[in-house]
Structure formats: C-alpha cells, structure tokens
Amino acid sequence: MEKKIAILPGDGIGREVVEAAAQVLKQIEASFDHSFTFEYADIGGGAVDDYDDPLPAHTLDICKRSDAILLGAVGGPAWDHLPGEKRPEKGLLRIRKELGLFANLRPVRSFKSLLHSSPLREEVIDGVDVMIVRELTGGLYFGEPRERRTIDGEEAAVDTLVYKKSEIRRIVQQAFEIARLRTQKVISVDKANVLESSRLWRETAEETAKDYPDVELEHMLVDNAAMQIMYDPKKLDVIVTENMFGDILSDEASMLTGSLGMLPSASMGSEKPALYEPVHGSAPDIAGQGTANPLATIASSAMMLKYSFGLQRESDVVEEAIEQVLSEGLLPADLSRDKTSAASTEEVTKAVCTH
Numbered sequence: 218m219e220k221k222i223a224i225l226p227g228d229g230i231g232r233e234v235v236e237a238a239a240q241v242l243k244q245i246e247a248s249f250d251h252s253f254t255f256e257y258a259d260i261g262g263g264a265v266d267d268y269d270d271p272l273p274a275h276t277l278d279i280c281k282r283s284d285a286i287l288l289g290a291v292g293g294p295a296w297d298h299l300p301g302e303k304r305p306e307k308g309l310l311r312i313r314k315e316l317g318l319f320a321n322l323r324p325v326r327s328f329k330s331l332l333h334s335s336p337l338r339e340e341v342i343d344g345v346d347v348m349i350v351r352e353l354t355g356g357l358y359f360g361e362p363r364e365r366r367t368i369d370g371e372e373a374a375v376d377t378l379v380y381k382k383s384e385i386r387r388i389v390q391q392a393f394e395i396a397r398l399r400t401q402k403v404i405s406v407d408k409a410n411v412l413e414s415s416r417l418w419r420e421t422a423e424e425t426a427k428d429y430p431d432v433e434l435e436h437m438l439v440d441n442a443a444m445q446i447m448y449d450p451k452k453l454d455v456i457v458t459e460n461m462f463g464d465i466l467s468d469e470a471s472m473l474t475g476s477l478g479m480l481p482s483a484s485m486g487s488e489k490p491a492l493y494e495p496v497h498g499s500a501p502d503i504a505g506q507g508t509a510n511p512l513a514t515i516a517s518s519a520m521m522l523k524y525s526f527g528l529q530r531e532s533d534v535v536e537e538a539i540e541q542v543l544s545e546g547l548l549p550a551d552l553s554r555d556k557t558s559a560a561s562t563e564e565v566t567k568a569v570c571t572h
C-alpha cells in the first residue's frame with residue numbers, strides 16, 4: 218500500500234516522540250512491504266520563529282496533500298509572551314479548524330503491567346477501556362467574541378460557548394458509530410442543569426439516538442463524570458462531550474493508564490486527512506533529555522494504520538509490541554518507579570520496532 222504521511226514534529230518533546238513513531242511506521246513499512254512517504258513540515262513555536270506564523274501556508278498544503286498527519290506537540294515558555302494569533306497553540310487550533318477535524322478520539326485503556334504506576338487502586342483500573350469522543354472545533358475554544366472589556370468600571374474578560382445543532386449532531390453520530398463497534402453504550406456528558414448550550418446538546422443527543430436504537434444513551438453531568446472516572450471507570454465505555462469538558466476529562470482519564478505519556482488520539486472530519494497526535498503537550502520540563510515516553514505517539518500511529526489506512530493487522534502488531542515492551546519491564550521515566558534506571562526514548566522505540 219502506498220501512503221503519504223505528513224510529519225509535524227512541533228516543539229519540545231514533540232520532536233523526540235514523533236521521530237520515535239516515524240521509526241515504528243518505517244518498521245511496519247519494511248515488515249509488511251508497504252510504501253510510506255514522509256513529508257516533514259513546521260508547526261508551533263518553531264514555525265513562529267522561522268515564518269512568523271504558527272501554521273505556515275506550506276504546512277497546510279503538505280497536510281492537504283497527504284493521506285494522514287502525525288503531529289507531536291506545540292508550545293513552550295519561549296513563546297508564552299506572544300499575543301494570541303502568534304501563539305504556538307493557535308497553530309494547532311487552526312489546523313483542526315482548516316481541516317474540519319471535529320471529532321477527537323481518545324482511547325484510554327489500562328495495561329496489566331502498568332497497574333502499579335497509576336495513583337488509583339489496581340482493582341479500580343484493571344480492565345478499564347474507555348473511548349472519549351471530544352468535539353474539537355466548537356465551544357469555548359473557538360466562540361466569538363473573546364475579548365477584554367470594561368464591565369462595571371473594571372477590567373473583565375469574555376469567552377463565548379457556542380454550538381450549532383449540526384455540530385452537536387455530527388459528533389454524537391460519530392460516538393454512536395464507535396459504540397456499535399464496542400459495547401453499544403454512549404454516555405453523553407454535559408452541564409445541562411446550568412448551560413443553555415448543554416441543554417441543546419442533550420436534546421440533540423436524544424434526537425440522534427433515535428437513529429441508533431441498538432445503542433443505549435445515558436446523560437451525565439460533567440462534574441459527576443469527573444468523579445466517576447476516578448471512582449468506577451470500568452462502568453464507562455464511550456463518552457461523548459464538548460470541547461473543553463473533553464479536554465479536561467481526558468487528561469484526568471490519562472491517570473487510569475499511569476501517565477499522560479500513554480494516551481494517543483485521532484482527530485477526524487468528514488473528509489481526509491485525519492490527524493494523529495499524543496494527548497500530552499511539549500513537556501518543556503523534560504525536552505531535549507531523550508527521556509520522553511514515546512508510546513502515546515507510537516500508539517497514535519497505530520490508530521493511523523487502522524483508521525486512515527484500514528491496516529488492522531499492522532495496527533494490532535504495533536499495539537501488541539507496546540504491550541510486550543511494557544510487560545518486559547522496559548519502562549520510560551514517567552512510568553518507572555526507579556527514575557535512574559528508566560529506559561530512554563530511543564531504547565523504548567527500538568524495543569517496539571524489534572517486537
């Protein structure tokens with residue numbers, strides 16, 4: 218199979234973990250006789266430095282011409298002083314919007330060999346398998362106006378939470394489709410007791426559910442959901458929610474796996490290409506040390522093989538290799554009790570490739 222993959226390393230550990238995932242993709246290419254072409258492009262702080270733009274036009278062109286996109290992470294203290302439009306994170310928001318990537322899939326599974334590295338009790342997390350479906354191009358992160366103004370004579374700030382019905386319907390549909398491949402249960406998370414946008418969300422989820430009589434729909438308030446993730450995560454399967462709730466709940470859920478460094482994600486729209494990236498950020502605190510956990514990004518590339526290329530077997534092989542590496546006890550620092558003997562990014566990557 219011939220595929221073009223755009224590689225957007227970004228900043229900080231983004232560069233390190235994307236290189237690791239690219240090596241794994243090259244291994245799959247060689248082992249299964251595919252032909253993958255990799256085209257590198259700039260995004261984030263590095264792109265601001267070189268092109269004065271966190272998402273340069275040439276990057277967007279390369280992405281649009283590719284079959285799938287692999288992204289690392291953007292941002293860091295060097296760019297924190299910049300105004301909104303120039304911030305690295307804006308590059309990320311813009312690429313999602315430009316490519317219409319409204320659905321962000323964040324699978325959270327517990328690994329047997331990592332049960333010890335979660336702050337939660339083993340019996341709570343053993344067997345957890347949740348899919349968070351986060352709306353990615355609407356809500357508070359995109360709504361206008363967003364501005365400073367004077368209210369009652371003092372400085373104030375305004376953000377806007379807007380959802381159109383069509384935006385809610387398409388993400389809820391996506392969640393129902395995914396639920397059909399799993400345990401036929403969807404939990405829609407909102408704050409319908411307070412927010413009007415959540416009331417529309419809930420009504421629309423109910424309407425959409427009529428097209429999926431085989432799938433059970435439950436509603437849950439976001440504060441309760443935050444509690445249930447810690448209290449009884451095995452009860453959860455597919456969770457669908459709006460942009461900011463999904464952002465926060467998925468970072469929380471990462472603790473079920475042991476580390477943010479284990480969480481992959483896929484962002485897709487109604488057209489190609491989809492974008493694959495770890496849930497974590499650029500981790501400036503450990504960047505450049507060669508110690509970052511590459512498994513979230515490697516698992517993201519496994520999602521790419523499955524969802525964008527339909528290569529189920531190849532995707533399974535990558536996931537099995539991750540499991541094997543972990544069960545052999547080759548753990549990067551974020552998962553390791555003994556930080557001094559932890560495996561480096563490169564050691565973990567090589568082991569995954571070998572398996």
Ligand code: NAI
Nearest residue numbers: 290291292293477478497498499500501502503509510551
């Ligand atoms: P972060 O996810 O970068 O780091 C949070 C903590 O987790 C840090 O202690 C970090 O060392 C650790 N960590 C994260 N990924 C890891 C990995 N693969 N291996 C080992 N440890 C890992 O979030 P933070 O610190 O809030 O943000 C840092 C920068 O990243 C900021 O500029 C932020 O805006 C940006 N960011 C970018 C995202 C993206 O590109 N998608 C997402 C989140 C944050």
Ligand code: MG
Nearest residue numbers: 464465468496
């Ligand atoms: Mg986040």
